[in-house]
Amino acid sequence: MSETPGTTVPDVLPASVLDGAETYDVVVVGFGIAGGCAALEAARAGARVLLLEKAAVHGGxxxxxxxHFYLGGGTPVQQATGHEDTPEEMYKYLVAASKEPEHDKIRAYCDGSVEHFGWLEALGFEFERSYYPEKAVIQPGTQGLMFTGNEKVWPYKEQAVPAPRGHKVPVPGDTEGTRIVMDLLKERLAEAGAEVRYETGVTNLVVDDSTDGGAVVGVAWRSFERTGTVRAGAVVMAAGGFVMNADMVAEHTPALGSKLFTLGSTYDDGLGIRLGSSVGAELKHMDEPFITAPMYPPSVLLTGILVNNRGERFVAEDSYHSRTSQHVMEQPGSEAYLIVDSEHGELASYSMLVPIIDAYDTIEELETALSLPAGSVATTLARYNEHAARGEDPDFHKSPEWLAPQDTGPWAAFDLRLGKALYAGFTLGGIRVDVDGRAQRPDGSVVTGLYAAGACASNLAQDGKGYCSGTQLGEGSFFGRRAGRHAAAVAAGAVAPA
Ligand SMILES: Cc1cc2nc3c(=O)[nH]c(=O)nc-3n(C[C@H](O)[C@H](O)[C@H](O)COP(=O)(O)OP(=O)(O)OC[C@H]3O[C@@H](n4cnc5c(N)ncnc54)[C@H](O)[C@@H]3O)c2cc1C
Known part of the structure; x- marks a missing residue:
């Protein structure tokens, strides 16, 4: 029952270690959004629930x-702000934007989104019935709704009617807003009778080999020098991602390495994912990071052109920032520059995430300074300007709203090279699960007794190109709830485990 650093997969323990152990219907590992929601639903369904949290506080x-919670299909905020949306349009969008769409999960998520919105508000807060119309990373104030994906970006805008779905909790600023939700979850869990133990990290899963396929029947834990075991009708793994584990990052998502700022908390060490592996669960999309260095606001900069180190455009500049950033990662040397003319460069209000290199009186001078092939940017810009003047972008279909010829020098160059711009990111891959959160093996069979949700599971958020802000909190809470309900039903004997 020792800590398992690096990429080590923890040992599976035999059921004999549970002799004399305490027993719960559902043991949830990790008190983030996914674990909190799973535990609450399981407890409300009548299960005896134990939530084990490695840190000294809840929240992760x-x-x-x-x-941001990505919600839609006609939520009260969408209705109050005059944004029509249906589960069907939301479904069409998420299917189009997903790398490998899992249709049953997307269907459940979209059909259940309005109900889930109500469930979240019933924790004890209200999303403000207001809309933030700017193109930004997150609304600076408390506005309840904005666009947080590629809904208005080609080709998605032709595949589903665009609607804003990024619902923000009513807290100003761009970090720590979700703490209010976590505090409310803690209160509701206490009311529902779920037991929470802090500074208690799960170290191993316990498997009963006498059952068909080897069911997960408990966990081992460590709290400082103390260790112990708990017998469980079901275990819900909700222990976060792996961005803080340098060895796992090097193995799976090297782009999240040293040139980048990692977004996560201490215990995003991938142990939950490795515990899933230890009992044969498949891992999915482990090589897909969310990486971003937003080049807006101010959104007027999106009228410029993004070029790689060959002086060529490669993505519609009005894409959602993580889509743009993922495309940058795929360019030679992960190098790109944003070029904006003096009519459109609002330098004073520009964010420091993407530094300005300099401004140049001629494009020739800019090419030389950035070591771009002679004439490359001049050719790219001439073509862009010619079409932009007509409100067209035949190459990347940028929306007319963001098309403007960049023909007035000097031209500013912003540095989007990896290692220069302040890219930040977290991991997206995790344990393969079905629509009820049951962990699955490579052949699709269920690992009886094990569920996973949130950042240690693989659900809707599959890659940076398709990511919409709010997907992680949205799916973690939604599928966490489903996992908790299913685990409770199995523990009560109401449904078969596999
Ligand atoms: C700055 C920032 C802003 C973000 N903004 C958004 C946003 O607006 N919208 C959005 O959708 N996503 C956002 N994300 C991503 C999102 O916050 C995470 O993906 C999500 O919170 C993960 O939730 P979780 O419940 O899976 O994990 P966590 O919230 O990390 O919870 C996991 C918990 O498990 C505990 N744990 C770990 N190992 C063990 C163990 N062995 N035993 C017991 N406990 C353990 C951890 O201590 C932690 O408390 C943001 C991330 C960052 C860093």
Missing amino acids: TSAMSGG
């Missing part, structure tokens, strides 16, 4: 986060 990375 969820409490650090800005507070």
